Structures are given as C-alpha cells and as structure tokens.
Amino acid sequence: MGLPIKLATEAKRAQGLDRLLDAKSVAIVGMSSKPQSAGQIVLKNLRENGFSGAIHLVGRTPGIIDGLDVITDMAELPPGVDLAVLTIPAASVEATLDACMARDVGSAIVFASGFAETGEEGRREQERIGARVHAGGMVVVGPNCLGFTNYAAGFSITFVGVNKVPAMPQGTRDAVAIVSQSGGLANHMRHGLNARGVAVSYNISTGNEMDLGLGDFVDHLVDDAATRVIMIYAEDIRRPDIFLAAAARARTMGKPLVMLFPGRSPHAQEAAKSHTGALAGDYAVMKAKVERAGVHLVDTLDEFMDVAEILSRYPAPSRGGLGILTFSGAFCGIAHDFCADMGVEIPALSPATEAELKALLPAFISPRNPIDLGTEAVWRPELVGAGVAALLKEPAIGAVAISIPIVSPAHAKAYVEQVVAARGESTKPVVMAMLGDQLPLPPEFVEIARASKVIVSRSSDRVLKALARIVRQPDPRPAPPAAAPMQGRDLPQGTLPEWLGKSLLAGEGIRIPGGRLVRTLDEARAAAEAIGYPVVIKAQAGALAHKTEAGGVILNLADADALSAAWATLHANIARAQPGLLLEGVLVEKMSPKGLELVVGGRRDPRWGPVVVIGLGGIMVEALGDVRLVAADASREEFVAEFGKLKASKLLYGFRNQPPVDVAAAADVAVAIGRLLLATPEITDVEINPLMVYERGHGAVALDALIVSAGS
Structure with a gap:
C-alpha cells in the first residue's frame, strides 16, 4: 500500500470513530421479525431514544418492521451509511463486513461470539478478518461485545434490554468515560458512578477487539470536552504502542486514566482467555509500562470506582x-x-x-x-x-x-x-x-x-x-529521546559467552573485574600474574549458561599452584557435565571483594518492548522473587526510588551494623542496561547476577553477565 493510499485509509478510519459513536445513519443487519431478537432490541433502543437519522434494515426475509422496509441484499444498502450493526452469527461476519466496505459503510459493530475466545483457530480467523477491515478503512467494534452508549447524544447501540438513555446535562466537563473489554462490568461501573452523582459520557464495550482496541478509544476520548477521566477495564492490551501513545497524550491533556487489569495470578489469566480471548500476557511488564505512562493501575473493583470518582472531581491532585x-x-x-x-x-x-x-x-x-x-x-x-x-x-x-x-x-x-x-x-x-x-x-x-x-x-x-x-502517583516525566539503534554490532544468535557479554557491558560504562580470556594454562598463569592473585577462573562457551552448576567456576585461587590444580579440575568438570562441549576459552579474573549481591537485568517483551529488572541477587532472586520491573528509559532517580521499594531494601541502607551500599552506582548500572536494550534491538535478555555493590561511594562491579541475542 503506497503512502498516499495509506494516509487516506488512516484518515478515513479516524473519521470512522466519529461516525461510530455519534452515527447519523444506522443499518441493522440480520433483522428478524422475532420481538426479542437482537435486531429488534437495537431498533427499539433507537426508537426509545429518539434517533432521528436514517435506519436501514437488512434481513433474510423481505417485509416491513416498525414501518421500515427490510431489504435482503447488502447491495441495496445506500452508500455511505455511518454504522452497520451486525446481529448475525459468526460464520456470516466476514462476508457481511466485506459487503459493508463495498457500500462505503463508515463503521460496524459485531455482537457475535465464536472468535478468539474459542481458541487458537478462532483467534487466527479474527485476526485475518480484522486485517482486511483495517486495510479497507472501516472501523469495527467487537466481536463478542455488548455495544456502547453515547450519553451526550442519547445514542445507544446494544442488544441487552431496551432503555431510555439518561441525558447528560449540557456543559458537563467532569464526566467519566468507560472503555471496557467486558460489557457487563462496564454497566456495573456506570450504575455505580451514577449513584455517586458522577456523570458518565460514554460506556463502550470493546469485546475481542478484532479492529478497534482500548488505545483507539482512549485516544479519541481524550479530545472529548465532557470527559475528564477515562476508566479502562482490560484483560489484554493487544496494541501496547497505540495504548501507550494514547496514555501519553491523555497525560499531556490532563485527563487521568484509571485501569483495572486482572492477571496477577495464572487463574485470572486463564479466565481472561475464555472471556474475551485475551492473551495471557506478563502482568508485571504491563504494570511497569502503563504506570510509567501515568496510568492509575488499581487492584480492586472498589478502588477502581473510588479513584475514578476522586479524579473526576480533582483531575490534577x-x-x-x-x-x-x-x-x-x-x-x-x-x-x-x-x-x-x-x-x-x-x-x-x-x-x-x-x-x-x-x-x-x-x-x-x-x-x-x-x-x-x-x-x-x-x-x-x-x-x-x-x-x-x-x-x-x-x-x-x-x-x-x-x-x-x-x-x-x-x-x-x-x-x-x-x-x-x-x-x-x-x-x-x-x-x-x-x-x-x-x-x-x-x-x-x-x-x-x-x-x-x-x-x-x-x-x-x-x-x-x-x-x-x-x-503516590509519580510526577509526569518527559520521555527521554529514543536511543538510536547501534550500528556495527555483529552479535551471534543465542546466549553470548560471558567474556563477550562483559565487553558489551564495559562499552556501556559498567564496571567489570580485571580479566583476560585465555586458552592454555600458560596463558592463564601469565594473566593471573598480570592481574594479581587471588583470581577466579570461569569456563567460557555460549552453550554453557549455567557455569556454576557444571563446575565451570572456581573461586579464590591464591597462587600459581592453586591455579594449575583448578585448571585441571575445571576441564574435568565440564567434560563430565557436558561431554563434547568445545570451550572458547577460560576467563581469568581478579577475585572481587565481598559486597551486597544484587541482580540487574532486562528483557525484551514481544509486544511491550524492553524492561529492566532489579532485585536482590545471587540465589536469593529465585528463592524470594524480590524484584522490580522498570521501564527501560527510566532515569537514575527513578531507579534509586525503585530500589527503595524492594522488600529487602533495608539491606541497602545499613542493616545490623552494615554500612549503606552504593545504590546510586547500582542505579547507574540499571540505566546502562536500559540504554543497551533500547539501542540494540537484537538483544532479548540481559542479566548481571550478581552485581556486587559496595559501600556508598565505592561503586558496583558486574561479576557475571548473561546476554541473549536474536542475532544480527
């Protein structure tokens, strides 16, 4: 698709959101004469709320319903209808959306279930249809959704009951808009807010999000004059880039976002998959990203309601x-x-x-x-x-x-x-x-x-x-300039040997022990003499990620005799643990003094991008799981604050007569890891464990480095 065509398509889609939420003409597709059918309820809601625009009915059987002709062929639909409401089975959705695009329909809503929530095959079908719609320039809500209500216009599209939309007072400027992947929960929120005297401007159920997602609606509602706060119920954010950009714009416009996102537990993730077809994403990564973007991420329904109400009255606390x-x-x-x-x-x-x-x-x-x-x-x-x-x-x-x-x-x-x-x-x-x-x-x-x-x-x-x-919400921080991808790095695919990983860290200003890669015992002795005893020796191979467990690390070698004995032991250990493994060499390093062991690392989430991980190091990171995930572009000050939020943070600031450690130096390492991930797209995982941190003012040293590359 050429650039002019692409831009025209995106402009058409932007107009489609207006045509969806405040439609002036509606086509109900799948109309039936049965009084309680979905199409009948949609029509009754339009009538009940005094919809004055054109209404077109499309069904399998011709006739007249409520004074309107029922046509049987989408080709008979007038061109340029704002909104098509699809009250049809899942099997008919694709062909009907194609017919809508052929008639230049601006938007559509799909109520039908039977897509991503049914499993992988349904997900692929949903994604394929969604891609066709997007390329065609039409916008679609759903499938598997309950509809939406625009309270400013008194416009409601839903198949769940017939209701008169309560009019939002003219001049309202402190309303809450609800955007939810669950229609039932959205209605609960709306009733609760109304009972508190809080106006609701929009109530939008997005369902499976074949096309339009949470970020699209947030970005649209940021410009709505009546809306002061946007409540978001999410089970998956399918396009993090769009959502984070919308959140940044909302923060700039002074419109708070309050979000409830279940998924901290495996059972909650499984429930989400069966509800709206949401992927079981990484909650901790999402949390780090959206909170950095200024979103108020809450834990409970009560907190969801309470925070939204407070911010509707006090949007800039x-x-x-x-x-x-x-x-x-x-x-x-x-x-x-x-x-x-x-x-x-x-x-x-x-x-x-x-x-x-x-x-x-x-x-x-x-x-x-x-x-x-x-x-x-x-x-x-x-x-x-x-x-x-x-x-x-x-x-x-x-x-x-x-x-x-x-x-x-x-x-x-x-x-x-x-x-x-x-x-x-x-x-x-x-x-x-x-x-x-x-x-x-x-x-x-x-x-x-x-x-x-x-x-x-x-x-x-x-x-x-x-x-x-x-x-507690941090003050908004301007995002730093994006790091330009580095040129000239020819990284092999897979786990890098420690010596190569450490060379990358040193290039980012991270302190590493003095050392040298050697291939013979004589080279090892010479290196040790140059570095100074005591030394440590470490077997080096990309396929040897867990050196310690394989006996590939021997510490505290005090002299040449100890080094010679350890050299033989190390090679025997590796031959026993991984027969046939060809080592790239042995890293001889200066034995570092004892300090406090931390872990600083990072990983690249397939959808959310890079995040940095900090926590208590050594084996304790696995035993206690005391870690924090932080946005990769966070500042030194932000990392210092995050270290202070660790459960074991007392150990950092002087505990049982131990001196405070150099948290600022650890934060500098975290900043460097974030910078490395942002600038080197091929790196997928980084872990410094342990990062030995010394008394305040004496810095930190990366004693081990594990870096995984997707290849250049």
Whole structure:
C-alpha cells in the first residue's frame, strides 16, 4: 500500500470513530421479525431514544418492521451509511463486513461470539478478518461485545434490554468515560458512578477487539470536552504502542486514566482467555509500562470506582502524603499502620501550622497529623473546618482523608458545611469517610455534599487506599529521546559467552573485574600474574549458561599452584557435565571483594518492548522473587526510588551494623542496561547476577553477565 493510499485509509478510519459513536445513519443487519431478537432490541433502543437519522434494515426475509422496509441484499444498502450493526452469527461476519466496505459503510459493530475466545483457530480467523477491515478503512467494534452508549447524544447501540438513555446535562466537563473489554462490568461501573452523582459520557464495550482496541478509544476520548477521566477495564492490551501513545497524550491533556487489569495470578489469566480471548500476557511488564505512562493501575473493583470518582472531581491532585482528621485516637493508630503498609507518608505538620492549630485547639488536643479532635468537635464543629484548612495548607500533604461519625443529622450537616468552606478552591482531594457502616446518611448532608461535589464514602479503609493510590502517583516525566539503534554490532544468535557479554557491558560504562580470556594454562598463569592473585577462573562457551552448576567456576585461587590444580579440575568438570562441549576459552579474573549481591537485568517483551529488572541477587532472586520491573528509559532517580521499594531494601541502607551500599552506582548500572536494550534491538535478555555493590561511594562491579541475542 503506497503512502498516499495509506494516509487516506488512516484518515478515513479516524473519521470512522466519529461516525461510530455519534452515527447519523444506522443499518441493522440480520433483522428478524422475532420481538426479542437482537435486531429488534437495537431498533427499539433507537426508537426509545429518539434517533432521528436514517435506519436501514437488512434481513433474510423481505417485509416491513416498525414501518421500515427490510431489504435482503447488502447491495441495496445506500452508500455511505455511518454504522452497520451486525446481529448475525459468526460464520456470516466476514462476508457481511466485506459487503459493508463495498457500500462505503463508515463503521460496524459485531455482537457475535465464536472468535478468539474459542481458541487458537478462532483467534487466527479474527485476526485475518480484522486485517482486511483495517486495510479497507472501516472501523469495527467487537466481536463478542455488548455495544456502547453515547450519553451526550442519547445514542445507544446494544442488544441487552431496551432503555431510555439518561441525558447528560449540557456543559458537563467532569464526566467519566468507560472503555471496557467486558460489557457487563462496564454497566456495573456506570450504575455505580451514577449513584455517586458522577456523570458518565460514554460506556463502550470493546469485546475481542478484532479492529478497534482500548488505545483507539482512549485516544479519541481524550479530545472529548465532557470527559475528564477515562476508566479502562482490560484483560489484554493487544496494541501496547497505540495504548501507550494514547496514555501519553491523555497525560499531556490532563485527563487521568484509571485501569483495572486482572492477571496477577495464572487463574485470572486463564479466565481472561475464555472471556474475551485475551492473551495471557506478563502482568508485571504491563504494570511497569502503563504506570510509567501515568496510568492509575488499581487492584480492586472498589478502588477502581473510588479513584475514578476522586479524579473526576480533582483531575490534577498534588503528590505527597496524606493529611488525616478524625474524632478517634484509635483511628490514628489504624491509619498509621494502613499507610505504612501502602507505602504512603503521613507527614508531620510544619511548626507554623502546629502553632496556628495550637491557638485554636484545647490544650489536651495535640496539633499533629493525624489530627484527633476527640469529642471536642461535637460542641465546636468549626474545629473540623480549621483542621481541614490547616492540613490543606501543608506542601507535603497531597490529599486529606476525614474519618468521623455522623453523631446526628445536625452535626453531620455542620461538619460537611465546614469541610466545604475549608476546601475552597483547593485542587487537593478531600474525602469524607462517614462512619456507621450502613446507617443511613441524613438527607441534608447528602444534598450539601452533592451540591458542593464533596466526595463521601462509608469506608475509611477505601478512602485511605484510593487517596494513597493517587498521591503516590509519580510526577509526569518527559520521555527521554529514543536511543538510536547501534550500528556495527555483529552479535551471534543465542546466549553470548560471558567474556563477550562483559565487553558489551564495559562499552556501556559498567564496571567489570580485571580479566583476560585465555586458552592454555600458560596463558592463564601469565594473566593471573598480570592481574594479581587471588583470581577466579570461569569456563567460557555460549552453550554453557549455567557455569556454576557444571563446575565451570572456581573461586579464590591464591597462587600459581592453586591455579594449575583448578585448571585441571575445571576441564574435568565440564567434560563430565557436558561431554563434547568445545570451550572458547577460560576467563581469568581478579577475585572481587565481598559486597551486597544484587541482580540487574532486562528483557525484551514481544509486544511491550524492553524492561529492566532489579532485585536482590545471587540465589536469593529465585528463592524470594524480590524484584522490580522498570521501564527501560527510566532515569537514575527513578531507579534509586525503585530500589527503595524492594522488600529487602533495608539491606541497602545499613542493616545490623552494615554500612549503606552504593545504590546510586547500582542505579547507574540499571540505566546502562536500559540504554543497551533500547539501542540494540537484537538483544532479548540481559542479566548481571550478581552485581556486587559496595559501600556508598565505592561503586558496583558486574561479576557475571548473561546476554541473549536474536542475532544480527
């Protein structure tokens, strides 16, 4: 396809999204006279919502339904219809889409199941049809989806019940758009948001994503004036490049993305495959990539709803810790434990704020965060406002959580009025957790909260978790310039021998032990004399990835006699472990002093691209699995922060009289590994294990290197 034709096709597809979501003409294909058939329900929804555009019916039997002629040949369809709704079996989908393209239909939606969710054969069929559609310039939603609703236009295409679309108020600018690979869950989200007084602009079920995917819809909705937040339920992101580009644009436009993505467990991955035909991808890789792009990735349905609601009111919250106001000393301890588990700070108040509060509070109330007003607020509700105002002023506080009882209708009304006044125009989220479980909230309280867009919850735990998710989100960082692929590297295919891998690392500025590749014992003795004892010897061959297990590594050789004995032992070990293996040589290296063993590596995901892995090294990386996956283009500062999030991070900063280690040097190695992966597409895997890290200021040394290449 030539460039002008390709550009014209992409422009046509871009227009197709508008024609899909706000169609002015619709063709229902597969129309039946049965009252509860899918086609009938689609038609009734169009009628119920006052659709004023042209409606065309295509079926197997001619006739008249609801005053409209049923045609039996797609060739009779007028050219240029905006949207074709396919209420037909899977076997008829391909031919019908071809007929749609022949009639210049702008978009189509496919309800039918029977594609990727059925297995590999169905997946291949779906991909083949999707490629034909894409090349033809038409856009398609589905298959295996429930449809969509545009609440601004009152336009709904679905076969699940007939409903009047509630009109979204004119001028809405804080609505939430829902884009979901599950139509059922999307409806649950929509009902939940409406119950909270949050407007929904779009509810889109993408299903198996034969053509249009999550990223396409996100990119489109970023430009929607009514939409402030986009909620995404994903079981697989089939085009990470499109999704990440859309996420970057959303961040630039100040429109938060909140995503729920099951798949941390093997059972969740299997459930996704049978639901929407999603591939069982690597959750950890996805997490590293999307969070770096600014997506709020949540773990639970409750958090999904809570974070979306908060961001719809506060789309640009401050980063930092949590300010907490309560009437209970017990809750202060609970909050400290909860926040410590989530890795979020409860910052101390500044001396100026402490002094200001001390002048307002009784002597028996300590002016500190969390602020515990005890029972004093029962008699002096204005203290609630004073406490909230003080917390909001603190630069280190990014959001305020209020956990208080209802007390009485009058008290609840007074408290929410104080919160509204104290919040003013602050962009920092303020959320009230009204204790009492399912005890009804006073109507006056609810009315004031809704009118002032004060967020109210019945669970302190949910409030703390949602706010922690928001205030921990890192500040947006501009992506560094893409590394240009390196020229002139003629890497063999497969696992590189350690000596060659280390030469690549040294080229990236990574420190390696002094050493030399030798092929005879005499060369080994000369190398050891030049390097200085003690030394280590290592057998070298690309096919010998696990040298230690094969007896191919012998440490701490103190002199020439020890070296000679070890030389014979090493070759005997290799001959026994892998008979017939031809060594490229033996690496003689200076024996490095002991430090803290870390692992720094990376791998190239087939769809998501390269990520860097950091963690505790040696055998502990396999025993404990204490690793972090980080985007390959992360900065030194980001890697330092990620090292601090390891479960064993205490070992890095001085533990049991051990000195702090050089985390900055380890971060520099991680940056170099990311740079190597970005610049050398043929490298698929890198592992430095161990990276020996020494006392702060003394650097780090790569003691072993495993690099896998796909070949030049």
